Amino acid sequence: MKQATFVIVGGGIAGVSCAEGISFLAPDESIIIISASPMVKKVTNIRNLTKMLSEFSVEERSSNQVFEEFPNVIILHDTVVGLDHENCLLSLASGETVQYERLCICSGAYPKLIGNNPHIVGIRDTDSVQEFQKRLSKSKKVVIVGNGGIATELVHETSGVEIVWVIKDKHISATFIDPGAAEFFQSRLKKGDTTEEENEERTTVKRIKYTVDEGKASQGAALGPDWHTKANLQGLLESSNVSLEYSCEVKNVLDGDAAWPVYVELTNGKLVGCDMIVSATGVVPNVDVFKGCGVAVSDDGGLKVNWKMQTSLENVYAAGDACSVGWDLAPQWFQMRLWTQARHMGTYTAKSMVCDIRGEELLQDFCFELFTHSTKLFGMKVVLLGLFNGQTLDDSYEILLRVTKGVEYVKVILKDGRMQGAVLIGDTDLEEMCENLILNQLDLSSFGEDLLNPDIDIEDYFD
Template sequence: MSCEMSPYVVIGGGIAGVSCAQSLKVISSNKQTKVVLLSSSSVVKSVTNINRITQNIEDFDVTETKITELNDSSLGIEAKCCDVVKINPEKQVVITSTGEEIFYSKLCVCTGAKPSLINNQCPHVIGIRDTQTVNELESLVAKSKKIVVVGNGGIAMELVYSLENIDVVWVIKDTSIGKTFFDGGAAEFLLSSLDQPKDRSDTLVEPDKRRSKYTVFNLSNNSSTSAPVLGGSALGPDWHQQTSLTGSSSKNITFEYGCTVQEILYGGSLVGSDGQFPVEVILSNGKHIECDFVVSATGVSPNIHLFNNMPSCTINLDGGVEVDSNMRVTGVKNIYAAGDVCSCSWQKSPHWLQMRLWTQARQMGIFAAHCMVSHSETGTDPILDFCFEVFTHVTKFFGYKIVLLGKYNCQNLDLDKTQLVVRVTPGLEYIKVVLFEGRMYGAVLVGETDLEETFENLILNGMDLSHYGENLLHPNVDLDDYFD
């Protein structure tokens, strides 16, 4: 057992953890300050090629690298591949599975989230969380004719769009796809691209050369990829770009809306099966679906296992550990958290909401680093970063650029005081604006609209737009004139 003192320790090799560790080295006034990054995976994720689209919207690459490359970088981060089993907040020490003790003055926990599998006992159910499970998915798809995809989030949508030459049954608990990201109108707009040849739909939006490209490494000798390593980093955007998801049949998509999986039968429990497929999925609508395997893309839950021995900290109703406006874990000293593992408990801006997305993981990781350094060097609380003033997210679904701004889905707004204004150009763009008491509170932009900066400014400025009414999105109304 070895003991060493480290001013800053970060747990987690995902975007939040790496962003935090890198920022600690950059902003610390003492360039000799030691920063230790602990990752349960030998592959870590970092952000490169940052492109600022607006004041708050950034696009960037997410690259996968061997953890050893962080040690070789000019930043001088000490990166270790190990499993952390316990944190002792009284002694301010992190204990690894090998018994190593690493002492800290400030600690940031960025352990992310873990998949919520619909049936983690069935060998024919796979959850998509990290590079290992994507590799397994690629292998399974290549020899399959029919699969069931369960879930309605970003991973499920990206997967269904990318699959080729395979029969897909998409089980969705909601009445439309992508309920987390957009309404039924945008869902219908996007679904039209599924009927188009992939090369045609991809040309609707010029391919973004800045998007992520992943290099896959042999992570470990663990042959079980169905159970992701605790603390393993999430995929991030465009995880499917360099993955071959081509089956051995022809592509056909069947939608099962408004239902869930009741039971999964396999092996000796199969009833009435003709033996063509090894799995039978029973849905809440009474249908029985036979398939080769099931993809569980039913969301994630915060990976808070390191806080289990800290009764003084608070676990939010959404499952995350609560942090204050300086990313400090409530109830314990000198421990911070960022990314999917945490829940923001501070008084939030009327235009911001927490979502467990890679964009916010980066923002939280960087801000946590600023807070740790400020508390260490000056003992003062930094002002909440401006990125928490308005929610922004840019991604791509079904070949279209997607920009989400503010309370884009009317989150927590009084619907009696809310008005929606929509403009649709089939095959080109879908624009929805959320007006609350005459002021813009959110927007959904699908396609190359070039409106994100204007709408972001309108949200932040709180300008009264009620006199425009339904003409707000009329092509002859130039909202840019407000900011010339």
């Protein structure tokens, strides 16, 4: 039997950030990480855009590389098959047992596939991207199902193939943007609409690097930002075309014939033949092995945690995609299973566990005061702040817009004259101002539409 003060399940961003946080706060305490994959995710090159908003690189490395500078960390390449929380014991697939004083479950999530068919591919980790590339190189037509970040990136980055994009909403990329921003991006669905600068960016690995050193992962951690940068997403055709099927879902997946290997029956009555179906319809928390222990589970399938990231089981914590927050949230923050939140949660949980062991007071991290996320959609920088789509405001809010076709899209959400959220697309340089105005909740009624007037430097008023 192995034992450690802190045991972490999972080698994704939440798990690695948690381990690094504990190593910094308690370098003399023992840490064991249990990862099914020899590859783990490490955050590097953190660049703070504002006090709360940051960009960072994600590198996929062998676990030995990541933790070679932390002598108190032991890596076990194994899978958890059981938890005895009364005796603080984990059972592993190898037959080994691990005893802990504090346990953090960072087991992530797995793709929510639309069906069980050999022609359905889910994009989740490095192995699934390689499988997608292999199939795409032999494809003329693919159906992409989903409307989140992965689906949007696939539609924009894939070339040499006919794409049928099936979305359940009335506009594209509804996970992140509103119908106005969707219209702003509409022209970028046309292949060949990218600039030389964007094409150059695609050849440069900006954030994620694949450096597989030790065999193949059985279930790797989720892909990070810019996962497609070095992937060759090229089909058989010389040109590309994207057609959209709005407000519908997959009703059935049917066997193929001489014309197409597989058919997709949609709820709008259409039957679409294709070479491959890409299921990008979200994820499900990967916590099934822990549910038999009596742990509280949220409606979305995640392990319910309080503001200290503690589950309902004593000495057991959870972070990242595996957890669901169960405390009274700050007005402009909500949970979204994103890399930024996985990093925040992992680091904060490390502090919480160390404080618990030492009997020290814990204060909730300021990152839970404001939702922040920076990403790219259709090759453009996108910053999301606060209640960026009016979440929780019950349609009782005002919207201010500033749009320059092909250059920028700025939307701010106001309620009772106070800014609640913002969507900033392009190089707007408004991140810091909007963040401060949301946090400070200043009454902006006197500015009216001049708040977004490019000829007026609003920041001068708040210096």
